[in-house]
Amino acid sequence: MSSTLPYGDWPPASVVQKIDSICDRFEAEWQARIGPRAEDYLAQIAERARPELLRQLLRVELYYRRTEPECPTPEEYEQRFPQHSHHSPSLRRGECPWIGRDVISIGSSESSL
Secondary structure, three states, rough: OOOOOOOOOOHHHHHHHHHHHHHHHHHHHHHHHOOOOOOOHHOOOOHHHHHHHHHHHHHHHHHHHHHOOOOHHHEEEEEEEEHHHHHOOOOEEEEEEOOOOOOEOOOOOOOOO
């Protein structure tokens, strides 16, 4: 987990377990081709843990969307998650190999949405 959570260097084990559980359900829906919305999962955890949950959900979503192949754009995520964009330093721009335009990707860059 990232140290960007407001818990200090490491969130409580119960929060980590909750995030893992939520992400497992989210990924199972992607594997079943249900196409879940990350927005619908954020309310399942305390507000202060939502930035980390969102980061983990987007890792899963981007993986499955790109296997389609889809090229989600940074603008799409800015519109979907305007209240979380300042919490997402690991979201950065990259190039979509299928259409050659900017897309959002997950990495360790310090740039934000």
